[in-house]
Amino acid sequence: MSHQTASELLLAGFPGHTYEQWHLAAEQLLKGASFEKLLVSKTYEDITIQPIYRREDIAHLDHPKHFPGAGSRVRGSQAQGFLKTGWEISQEIVADDPQHLNRIARQGIDGGQTELNILTDRWLQPECDAALSPTLADLTTVLDGIDLGAIPTFWRSGSNSLPLAALFFAAARQRGLDPNHLRACFDNDPLAELVSNGSARRDLKTRFDQIAALTRYCQSHAPDVRTMVVQGDVYHNAGATTTQELGYVMATLVCYLEEMTARGLSPGAVMPHVRICLAVGSDYFMEISKIRAARALWSKVAAAYDVTIVPPPHIHASTSKWNKTIYDAHTNMLRVTAEAFAAVVAGVDSLHIGPYDEISGNTDEFSRRIARNIHLILRDECGLARVIDPAGGSSYIEWLTDQIAVRSWEIFQGIEQQGGMLACLKAGSVQQAVVAVRKTKFNSIRRRKDKIVGTNIYPESKGGKLAMKTGASCQSQSAPAMKPDAIEPFDLATMVEQAIAAALNGASIARITRACGLQHNTDRESPDSPEGTQAARACGFQPQASSLTITPLPPHRAAEEYEALRDAAAAFTAKTGAAPAILQLNIGPSRNFRLRADWTGSFFEAAGFAVDGTRDFITIGDAVNALTASTAAIAVITSDDATYLESVAPLAAAVKAARPDVTLLVAGTPGDHEAAWRAAGVDDFVNVRSNHYELNQQLLQRAGVL
Numbered sequence: 001m002s003h004q005t006a007s008e009l010l011l012a013g014f015p016g017h018t019y020e021q022w023h024l025a026a027e028q029l030l031k032g033a034s035f036e037k038l039l040v041s042k043t044y045e046d047i048t049i050q051p052i053y054r055r056e057d058i059a060h061l062d063h064p065k066h067f068p069g070a071g072s073r074v075r076g077s078q079a080q081g082f083l084k085t086g087w088e089i090s091q092e093i094v095a096d097d098p099q100h101l102n103r104i105a106r107q108g109i110d111g112g113q114t115e116l117n118i119l120t121d122r123w124l125q126p127e128c129d130a131a132l133s134p135t136l137a138d139l140t141t142v143l144d145g146i147d148l149g150a151i152p153t154f155w156r157s158g159s160n161s162l163p164l165a166a167l168f169f170a171a172a173r174q175r176g177l178d179p180n181h182l183r184a185c186f187d188n189d190p191l192a193e194l195v196s197n198g199s200a201r202r203d204l205k206t207r208f209d210q211i212a213a214l215t216r217y218c219q220s221h222a223p224d225v226r227t228m229v230v231q232g233d234v235y236h237n238a239g240a241t242t243t244q245e246l247g248y249v250m251a252t253l254v255c256y257l258e259e260m261t262a263r264g265l266s267p268g269a270v271m272p273h274v275r276i277c278l279a280v281g282s283d284y285f286m287e288i289s290k291i292r293a294a295r296a297l298w299s300k301v302a303a304a305y306d307v308t309i310v311p312p313p314h315i316h317a318s319t320s321k322w323n324k325t326i327y328d329a330h331t332n333m334l335r336v337t338a339e340a341f342a343a344v345v346a347g348v349d350s351l352h353i354g355p356y357d358e359i360s361g362n363t364d365e366f367s368r369r370i371a372r373n374i375h376l377i378l379r380d381e382c383g384l385a386r387v388i389d390p391a392g393g394s395s396y397i398e399w400l401t402d403q404i405a406v407r408s409w410e411i412f413q414g415i416e417q418q419g420g421m422l423a424c425l426k427a428g429s430v431q432q433a434v435v436a437v438r439k440t441k442f443n444s445i446r447r448r449k450d451k452i453v454g455t456n457i458y459p460e461s462k463g464g465k466l467a468m469k470t471g472a473s474c475q476s477q478s479a480p481a482m483k484p485d486a487i488e489p490f491d492l493a494t495m496v497e498q499a500i501a502a503a504l505n506g507a508s509i510a511r512i513t514r515a516c517g518l519q520h521n522t523d524r525e526s527p528d529s530p531e532g533t534q535a536a537r538a539c540g541f542q543p544q545a546s547s548l549t550i551t552p553l554p555p556h557r558a559a560e561e562y563e564a565l566r567d568a569a570a571a572f573t574a575k576t577g578a579a580p581a582i583l584q585l586n587i588g589p590s591r592n593f594r595l596r597a598d599w600t601g602s603f604f605e606a607a608g609f610a611v612d613g614t615r616d617f618i619t620i621g622d623a624v625n626a627l628t629a630s631t632a633a634i635a636v637i638t639s640d641d642a643t644y645l646e647s648v649a650p651l652a653a654a655v656k657a658a659r660p661d662v663t664l665l666v667a668g669t670p671g672d673h674e675a676a677w678r679a680a681g682v683d684d685f686v687n688v689r690s691n692h693y694e695l696n697q698q699l700l701q702r703a704g705v706l
Contacts, residue, residue, distance in 0.1 A: 019054060024330055026051070043286065044437055045243045047403050053395040063296060064398045068347075068389050069312070073295040074401060076347045077312035081388035088115035089351035089375045090154060090316065091368060094361075098134070098141035107365055110370050116146070117351055119156040120164065133510035135501045139167045140174070149171055151184035153274075153662055154316070154350070156363040158193055159201040161186035161227075163211040163512035166305075166499035167484045169222070173500065185226040185275050185314075186214070189423060192231040193250050195238075198552030204422075206517050209492060211256075212263035215273050217496035219265075227273045228256055228312065229526035236279035237321045237555040239438025241291040243404055247411025248430060249276060250297050251421040252413075257305065258420075267305035274347045280339040281320040285400060287339065288391050291315060291346035300409065317343040321419040324359045325559040327566055328454030329464040332356040333370065340374050345391050351375065359467030359557070431551045438556060445558055446693035455559040456692060459606040465570075478621050479706075490515050562606060565706075567697060569608025572705040581632035581701040584613035585623045585655075588640040599637050600667040603686055604636075607696035608705075613638070624658050633703050636686060644668065649680040656681035663702050 004012075027035050039051040058064055063072045069079030078084065091113050095101040105116050146170070148376055157164040165186050172182055190207045194200050200207070215227040230252045232245040240248070253274065260270045275295060280287045298313040319336040333356045340353045353374050355367035379385045391397045415424050424430045444450040451457045476690065490498040499512050507515075557563075572577040582604050590613075592599045601611040617623035627635055635655060637648060648666055655664055669687045686695065700706045 007570075015412075018053075019056075022052065022461065026343070030205050043045070043241075043283075044406060044440065045241045045286075047400070047406070047407070048317075053399055055395060056396050058398045059470070060403075061398060061402050063401070063630075064118055064393065068392075072299045073310075073312060074292045075099060075389040075392050076297065077299045077349060081347065082344075082385040082476070083388065087344060087348055087375075088152065088377060089113050089353050090117040090350040090360075091372055092117045092156075092318075092354075093118055094119040094363075098138045098385055099143045101152070102146075102507045104365075104368075105142070107231050107374065108368065109146065109151065111369055112376050113372060115152045115154055116531060117156070117350075117352055118142070121156075122156075133508035135506060135508045136167050136170050136174075138143045139164075139171050139505075143171060146177065148374065152185075154185045156187050158187060159190070159207065160509055160513060162214050162496070163288075163499060163503075163509045165225075165227075166213055166496065166503045166510070166512055169496075169500050172501035173504070179225070181224075183224045183231065184224050186279075187229040187231070187275075188214070188227060189231050189252075191255065191425065192229075192234045194425065195234050195551060195553045196227050196555075199549045202517070204404040204548065208263065210495070210516055212260055212265060213268060213492060213495040214409050215260065215265060219269055220529045224274070225273070226275045228270075229275045229277055229316075231277045233277055233318055234553065234555070236281065238321065238434050239441055239556055240434045241281075242281075242286055243407040243411055243439055244434060244437065245246060246290060246294055246297060246404065246408035247276065247415065247525065248421065249278070249294070250301060250412040251415040251424075253298075253301060255415070255421045257301075268307040268309065268311075269301070271302060271307065272311040272312075274313075275309065277316045277318065278315060279320045279322070280317045280343045282323050283334060283634045284338055284342050285397060286404075287342040289400040289404050290318065291343065291348060292391065292397070293408060295347075296401070296405045297408060297412075315347075315352045316351045316352070317346075317348040319343075319354045321354065321359055321557065322553060323452065323454065323558050324336045324354070325455050325557070325670065326359060326466040326468070326563055327357050328460040330362075332358075334453075335661050336371065337374055337535040340378060341382075344378050346390065357466050360466035362467055379413050386395060388479040399511075401517045413700040423549050424546075427449045431553050434553055441558065442561060446561070446691055448688075448692045452559050452560070452562070453551070455562045456601060456606050459694055460606040461610070465566075467559055476702040482555060498693055503599055509677035554645055557668055564695075565607040565700060568700060568705050572703075578631065579610035580608065580633045580634075580705050581630070581692075581697075582611045582636060583627055583630045583632040584612065585621065585627065585637045585651070586616045587618065587620075587651065588618070590638070593640040596640070596667055600636055600638050603692065604696065604699070605688075607700060608693070608701070609634075609696075620647065620654055624654045627655060627662065633661065634663045634665070634668055634699055638667040641668065646675075648677050648682065650674070652677060652681035663699065 021297065026039065032036060041048060041049045063074040066072050066075060066079055067079065068076035089112055091100060091108055093104050093108060093116060097105055105118070108116070146642055153168070155161065155168070168184065171181060172179060186297065188202055188207070188211045198540055211228055218225040218227055230247040232250050235245045235248050256274070257267045257270055261267065266505055276298070278291060278294060294315055295313055299310055302310040319339040323335055324332045332354070335355070336353050338642050340351060347500065353371045355363045355364055355371040357367045382392065397413050415421055415430070418427070419422050441450065444455060448456050453464070454460055495516055499516060502515065569580055582596065584601060586597055597613055603612045604611050613632070615626065617626065637651060639647060644666070652664055655662060664681055665684050665686050666677060666682050666684050669689070670685055674685070684695070697706065
C-alpha cells in the first residue's frame with residue numbers, strides 16, 4: 001500500500017480545474033458583460049493578451065528548457081546569473097568640463113556606481129575650435145583618482161570614438177596598465193546618429209573604416225573593450241513598439257556585421273565587441289520579455305552567420321525617457337523604480353536608472369544619489385542579485401518572450417527583404433512605421449486610455465516644473481593643438497597605434513580625428529593647397545557632416561502635448577496675473593457626488609485651468625450669482641443624475657441669460673436629454689468618453705490662452 005505524504009494529502013483537498021471551468025466561472029462573474037472586451041487586451045505590438053496563462057501555453061517552446069548561459073540564452077547571459085558579478089550600476093555622467101566630470105564620477109563611485117557611463121557631448125564637441133579640443137591632459141583630469149583596472153567605462157562619444165579611444169589607451173599606457181585587463185565600451189553607432197539627427201557627422205565609409213580599425217586593435221590587445229553599440233533606445237524614445245525596437249536593433253547589428261566582414265573581420269570576431277542598448281519602459285512584463293527576447297535574437301543572428309562559439313551579449317538598459325514628465329517630476333521616481341525592477345529581473349548586464357530630473361539636463365547630486373540607491377535597494381534589500389533568472393517559469397512571461405521574439409524577427413526579415421537597415425532608413429519606411437505607432441499612442445494618451453499620473457490624470461496643479469537646461473559651451477583646458485600643416489595621415493592598418501602615439505605626443509581629439517579621416521593619396525597633395533583641401537574634404541580631413549541625409553526620428557515624450565497646454569496656461573497667468581479659470585457649479589451638497597466633482601476638477605486641471613470647485617450651491621440663483629461675480633469664462637454644472645433632470649435646463653437658461661459669453665458644460669453623459677439641454681444653453685459635455693486633450697485644447701482657445 002502506498003503511503004501518501006503530507007503535501008499529497010493536502011493537495012487532495014484542492015482538486016484541479018480545467019481552463020473551461022475557469023472561463024465559465026469568469027463569465028458568470030461578469031454577469032453578461034463581454035469576456036473579450038473586459039479581460040482580453042491588445043498591445044501596440046498587435047499581441048493579444050489573455051487574462052490567464054497556463055503550462056499548456058508554453059509546452060511547445062524550447063527556450064524554457066535551456067539553462068541560463070546556454071542555448072538561446074533567453075534565461076540569462078551567464079550560467080550563474082548575478083551571483084558572480086551582479087549588474088553594472090552604470091549611471092550616466094554629464095558635465096561641461098573635465099574637472100566637473102571627474103567630481104561627478106568620483107561622487108558616483110563613492111555612492112556605489114560600478115561603471116562610469118560618460119556622456120561626452122558637453123566637453124567633446126566636434127564643432128569646437130581645434131585649439132580648445134580635448135587632449136590626453138583633459139582625459140587625465142577626467143580619470144584622476146579612478147582605477148581604470150577596476151572600474152569599467154562606457155564612453156558615449158559617437159563619431160569621436162576612435163580619437164577618444166586613443167586618448168583612453170594612452171592614459172592606460174601612461175599608468176602602466178595592461179590593455180588586456182581593461183573593460184570599456186565606445187558607442188560607435190553611426191546609424192543611431194543618423195536616425196537621431198537626420199545626418200551623420202562623418203562619412204559612413206570613414207566611420208566603418210575606423211570602427212573596423214578599432215575592433216581589430218581591441219581583438220588583439222584589449223579583448224574586453226567593446227567598440228560598437230547598437231542602440232534601440234533611439235527608436236523607443238521616438239515612440240516605437242518593443243518589437244520595432246528589437247527588429248531595428250537586429251537589422252542594425254546585421255548591417256554592422258556585414259560592414260565589418262567586408263573589412264576582413266568575421267562575425268564571430270566582431271560580436272564580442274558589440275554592446276546592445278535598450279530602453280526599459282513602463283509595461284513591466286513586456287519589458288522583461290523584450291530583454292529576454294533580445295538574447296534569443298542575438299543567438300539567432302549568430303547561428304545565421306555560423307558562429308560556432310556564440311559570445312554572450314552585453315545588454316545595457318536605460319530607463320525610458322518617453323514616459324518622463326517635467327511637471328510633477330517626482331512621479332518619475334516611481335516610473336524608473338518599476339522600470340529598473342523589470343530590467344534586473346530580465347537579467348541586463350548594465351543599467352542606467354535616470355534621475356527624476358534627467359530630462360531637464362539639470363541633474364544634481366541628490367537626484368543622482370536617489371537613482372543610484374534604487375540599484376542598491378534592488379540588489380541588497382530585494383536580493384535580486386541572489387536569484388538566477390527570477391522570471392523563469394512564468395507561463396505568461398515565457399509565452400510573451402516568444403511572441404516578441406517571433407514578431408521582432410518578422411520585422412527584421414522585412415527590413416532585410418527591402419535591402420537592409422540603411423536602405424530602409426533612406427527610403428523612410430522605418431521612420432513612417434515609428435511615426436504611425438507614435439500617433440496611435442498620442443491618441444490613446446489624449447483619450448486617457450493610456451494614463452500618465454501627474455499629467456493627464458491626477459495632475460498636481462500646484463506642482464512646479466523642472467527648469468530645463470539651455471545649451472552648453474565647449475570648455476576644455478587642453479593645450480593648443482598642432483597646426484594643420486603638421487598633420488600626417490594615419491595608415492588604416494596601424495591607425496589606432498598611430499592615434500595612441502599622437503595622443504601621447506599631445507595631439508588633440510580634433511587633430512586625431514582629422515588624421516584618422518585622411519587616406520594616403522598617390523599624389524600626396526599638401527592639405528593647405530587647393531587640390532589638397534579638396535582631397536582632404538573628400539576623405540574626411542575636415543570633420544564635416546556626411547552628405548547623406550534622411551528623415552530623422554527625434555525623441556518625443558508621451559506627456560509633451562499636455563505639457564505644452566500647461567506651458568501656455570502658465571504663460572497666460574504670467575501675462576494677465578490670473579490663471580485661466582473654470583467655475584464648477586456644484587448643485588446640491590457635493591458629498592452626494594464627490595467622486596464626479598473631483599474627477600471633473602482633475603479633468604481640467606490637467607490643462608492648467610484653475611478650477612474653483614469648493615463651493616456648493618443650493619439654488620439656481622446662488623449659482624448664477626457666483627458666476628456673475630466670477631471672471632471665469634467657462635463653467636461646468638456638476639451634480640448627481642437625479643438632480644440633473646430638474647436643474648440642468650433652468651440653470652443653463654439662467655446662466656446664458658446672465659453671462660451669454662460663458663462656455664457652459666455639464667459633467668456626465670446626457671443620454672436622451674442632450675438635445676433639450678443644448679437647446680437650454682449647454683455647449684458641451686465632459687465625461688469618460690470625451691477626448692480629454694482636444695476638449696481642454698478647445699476650452700483654452702475659447703479662454704484666449706492658445
